[in-house]
Amino acid sequence: MGLTSKKVLLLAVLFAVALFVLTIWLWPRLSRHNWRTVLGRVGLLLATQLSIFAAVGLLANNAHLFFGSWGELLGMKQDSVSTGPNGAKVKVLGIEHAGLPGGSRPQAAGRIEKVVLKGEKSKINSQAFVYLPPEYFQPEYAKKRFPASVVLTGYPGIAQNLFKKLDFPQTQHELVRKNKAQPTILVMMSPAVVQGRDTECVDVPNGPQTETFFTQDVRRDMAGHYRVGTDAKNWGVIGDSTGGYCALKMPMRHPKTFSTGVALSADYRAPRDAKTGDLFGGDKQLERENDLLWRQKNLPAAPVNLLVTSSKQGEPNYPDTLKFIQQTKSPGRIASIILDSGGHSFNTWRREIPAALEWMSGHLKA
Structure with missing residues (x-):
């Protein structure tokens, strides 16, 4: 049974309740003052507390999907990233069921495919x-190439959040x-494509080339396997938090790759901490170019469409978001969604996603 299985959660809760009842029932029998009864009391207390902790942890994980599998929880290597026969750039691992209207018929519901992309x-x-x-599966669209959006989580985050908690496909x-909105292919991913490191969608000097992966490899792989457009006008990117930073930076730095970016509660510069390390190899100019407020103020604007979101109360990025909006120069175009209140959370992003996807669809071309 999987980590997020409801059966696992139910068993954990029942086990915790059973241990609690057992502790109450046995406690009088363990009241004698000898080493066996003392050890018995200590063991029961530890077992009960651990079972309650496990049940609460599973409940929190099911609510927020911090980890999608036992392997992720234990830090084990995940599914194989082999790319199949003949050097195929996309390997389909299976089909995900997300309760899309229309049931199991792809002509009515569409489909979510779990894949591996080869960079x-x-x-x-x-x-x-x-x-x-x-529409991808309907005969009248058989020769159509669809617009596509890369959809990114924050860090740390797992891609399943995007359709199990944030409902991107369902909303689309x-x-x-x-x-x-027009029918659009969504490529849902975490920006954490390098295990154990937050690369902030940066090509790290002498390190992971994450920016190249998203701006070149992902689009090339998708176009080689699916009916998607290959021009910048066909492609957008949307993300929250760290994913939002990437969603702004990639169109700004690569306008011939992405024409449109949507940032939900974005950061505007990459942090430097234990998870990132030195992303720029001491190159101050590269660091400045990845600081979106500096870039916006000091470099020519790219001809791209950007949308940013924040909240007047509850979002720490609100002052920087206002500055980003004010500093936008032609031929760049900016739009915004500013809520009166809302935290850095799924609840806030769920309120913003419908309008954000509608806006993005209006700027992508089939």
């Missing part, structure tokens, strides 16, 4: 979850049904 240029291989809209499906 031929970056030498990075990573999992992704590709949402294919219903509903917007298309209401004629508020």
Whole structure:
């Protein structure tokens, strides 16, 4: 049974309750003052507390999906990233079920495929979850190339959050049904494509080439396997927190790759901490170029469409978001969603995602 299985959670809760009842029942019998009864009391208390801790931990993980599997929890190596026969750049590992309207029929519900993308240029291989809209499987769209958006979590984060908690495919499906958006392929990923390191979508000198992976390899792999457009006008990127920083930076630095970026509660510069290390190899100019507020103020603007979100109360990025909006120069174009209140959380992003996806769809071309 998987880490996020409801059966595992139910068993953990029942076990914790049973141990608590057992402790109450046995406590009078363990009241004697000898080493056996003392050890018995200590053992019962530890077992009960550990079982309660495990149940609460599983409950929190099911709510927020910090870890998607036992392997992730234990820090073990995850699914193979081999790319299949004949050097295929995309390997489909399976189908994910996310409760999309239309049941199991892809012509009505679309489909989410769990894949491995091979980074031929970056030498990075990573999992992704590709949402294919219903139209992808309908005969009248058989020769159509679809627009696509890379959808990124924050750090740390797992890609399953994007369809199990933030409902990106479900929201996209509903917007298309209401004629508020066009059918779009979503490439749902975590920016943490290098195990154990937060690279902030940077090509680290003498290190992981994460920026190259997202701006070149992902698009090339997708275009080689799916019916997606290959021009910048066909591609957007949306993300929250660290993913939001990436979603702004990649169009700004690579306007011939992404025409549109949406940042939910974004940072505007890369941190330096134990998880990132020195991302720029001591190169101060490279560091400045990855500081989006510095870049915006000191370098020519790219002709891209950007949307930023924040909250007047509850979001630490609010002052920087206002500065980013004010500093935007032509030919760059900026839009914003500013809530009166909202924290750095799934609840806030769920409020912003429908409008953000509708806005993005209006700027992508099929």
